[in-house]
Amino acid sequence: MPVRMFDSTDDVLRCNRGAADITGDWTFATMLRWRGARLETVYLPHTAGRLAYGYGLEILSGGALYLYAGTPGSGFGYSEVSSPSVHVVRGKWRILAITKRSGSVQADFHSYDFDTRLWKQETAASPSPNCTSIGADGVVTFGKYQSSDTYNYTGELAAAAVWNQALSYETVRSLSQVNALVDWAFVSSPRALWLFDQRRASAPVEDVIGSADQSGTSGASSLAEPAPIPARLATTAVRTTAGWVEHDVSVRTSAGWRRPPTPEIR
Numbered sequence: 001m002p003v004r005m006f007d008s009t010d011d012v013l014r015c016n017r018g019a020a021d022i023t024g025d026w027t028f029a030t031m032l033r034w035r036g037a038r039l040e041t042v043y044l045p046h047t048a049g050r051l052a053y054g055y056g057l058e059i060l061s062g063g064a065l066y067l068y069a070g071t072p073g074s075g076f077g078y079s080e081v082s083s084p085s086v087h088v089v090r091g092k093w094r095i096l097a098i099t100k101r102s103g104s105v106q107a108d109f110h111s112y113d114f115d116t117r118l119w120k121q122e123t124a125a126s127p128s129p130n131c132t133s134i135g136a137d138g139v140v141t142f143g144k145y146q147s148s149d150t151y152n153y154t155g156e157l158a159a160a161a162v163w164n165q166a167l168s169y170e171t172v173r174s175l176s177q178v179n180a181l182v183d184w185a186f187v188s189s190p191r192a193l194w195l196f197d198q199r200r201a202s203a204p205v206e207d208v209i210g211s212a213d214q215s216g217t218s219g220a221s222s223l224a225e226p227a228p229i230p231a232r233l234a235t236t237a238v239r240t241t242a243g244w245v246e247h248d249v250s251v252r253t254s255a256g257w258r259r260p261p262t263p264e265i266r
Contacts, residue, residue, distance in 0.1 A: 001231045004196035004205070004220040008036065008154035011220040012144040013205055014046075018212025019191040020140045020162050021045060023131050024102035026055050027163040029110075029175055029184070031227060033093045034059055036154035041145040042096075043160060044068060048137035050147045052078070055131050057098055058151070063088040065109045067098050067124065069131040081124040087111035093158075093228050095176055099166040104129045110169070112176045114228045119173050140192075140212060143220060157220075158227040159184065161193040161209075182232040185209055197231035198222055 004013070028043060038061045045054030053070035060066055063086040069079045087109060088094055095112035106124045113120070134140075142160065145151035159181040171188050178184065185193050185208060192212040194205050201221045204214035 001197040001226060002199055002222045002224045003033075003156045003158045003227050004198065004201075005156050005223040006143045006153045006220045008040070008152045009149060011152070013142040013196075013214055013219040014139045014216060015142070015194065015205065015207065015212045015214050017045075017134060017136070017138045017140065018207055019164075019210045020207075020212045021054060021134050021138060022162060022164045022191065023054070023133050025100070025164060025166045027097060027099045027165060027167045027172070028055065028057055028160070029095065029097040029162075029172070030057065030160040031093065031095045031158040031181065031229065032155055033091065033227075034063075034088045034153075034155040035091060037061060037090070039066070039151055040153045041068075041141075041143065041151045042153055042157075043140065043142055044145060045070070045134040045138055045140045046146065047134050048139075052146050053132045053134045053138070054140075055098075055100065057096065058145075059088055059153075062086060063090070065096060065098065065111070067100070067107045067109075067128055069128045071129050071132050079128045081107060081126050081128050083109035084122050084125060087120060087122075097167070097172045097175065099172065100128060101166045102130060108166075108169075110172045112173075117176075119176070121169055121172075139215060142194075156223060156225075156227075157196045158229070159193070159195050159231060161187075161190040163188060163190045176229075178229065180230050180233045181227075182208060195231040196220075199224075 044056030056068035058066035097110040100107040143153040
């Protein structure tokens with residue numbers, strides 16, 4: 001299945017706020033392949049005026065992770081803390097996650113290396129405060145920082161999800177153990193899950209959990225290259241009274257993604 005490719009110039013995906021506007025306990029996870037060489041923005045909520053409020057993920061030029069926490073007061077302010085060491089290698093697929101509990105506390109950074117099949121976890125040296133809501137008209141953005149192109153993302157995205165809880169290390173680790181990225185929907189009830197497997201750039205990205213769908217049809221181009229974990233497995237063969245048939249693995253309902261019942265085998 002394809003992934004979405006960002007060229008660091010004009011590629012950006014803006015999605016509706018949905019349930020992704022989280023200001024307390026928070027986890028963000030993504031599977032990506034970074035190709036940049038500077039501070040770059042992967043995910044960041046923005047107000048209607050394109051100010052960066054809320055929690056976001058950035059990557060430093062050397063591959064360390066950066067937690068952004070927009071906390072405007074009388075003026076505009078923010079807090080940023082970075083992981084102590086490198087979590088991303090240019091040109092390599094990784095699963096990345098940041099977890100943070102409510103309050104002025106330190107965040108935890110997680111990364112999964114597909115080559116070694118090992119997880120790495122570190123705690124930030126300094127605390128980050130709770131962030132400020134992006135507001136009812138805000139959007140969540142992939143690949144861009146505010147209205148500037150200075151920190152645009154370079155690379156590919158396969159999936160991203162956000163939770164209103166600080167996932168445990170064991171739960172974060174389970175993100176690499178799924179058969180398909182759509183199965184992240186069953187990992188501790190995320191508030192939003194985006195799969196970037198559209199075959200053309202004009203196809204909008206959907207939040208398969210809720211309503212944080214892409215708000216327009218422009219954005220990052222589609223790259224016909226498989227990721228280490230596929231976005232979804234469309235069908236699987238099951239045995240029924242009529243023989244072997246193709247059966248959906250997961251379907252979208254008004255309540256989100258659900259696995260359909262397996263037909264009775266006789």
